[in-house]
Amino acid sequence: MAELVRICSKAELPWEGEAKEFEVGDRQICVAMANGKLSAMNNLCPHRGGPLGQGLVEQGKIVCPWHAWTFDLQTGAAVHNPDVKVTLYELKVEGEDVLVQL
């Protein structure tokens, strides 16, 4: 069953055009901000596990810092092959807390 988990405070969220990594238990979550929208996803790139939260945010997409696979922040789909997807998580801001549905 999906679980709603606090990952950070609102003040810790990335700025527009940035991404950050957060740890929740044994999971790593990437949160990115593009075009005023926040996206939360598995921080591990589906290619070889690169840290997406250390990647660049460009034109609504995040670029993995290891081999530059690029993923759409709204769908999680890889630009070069839409069948390859990074898992997105629902993100909610409640008061000062940022929660994701894992």
Ligand code: FES
């Ligand atoms: S690990 Fe992300 S592109 Fe290779």
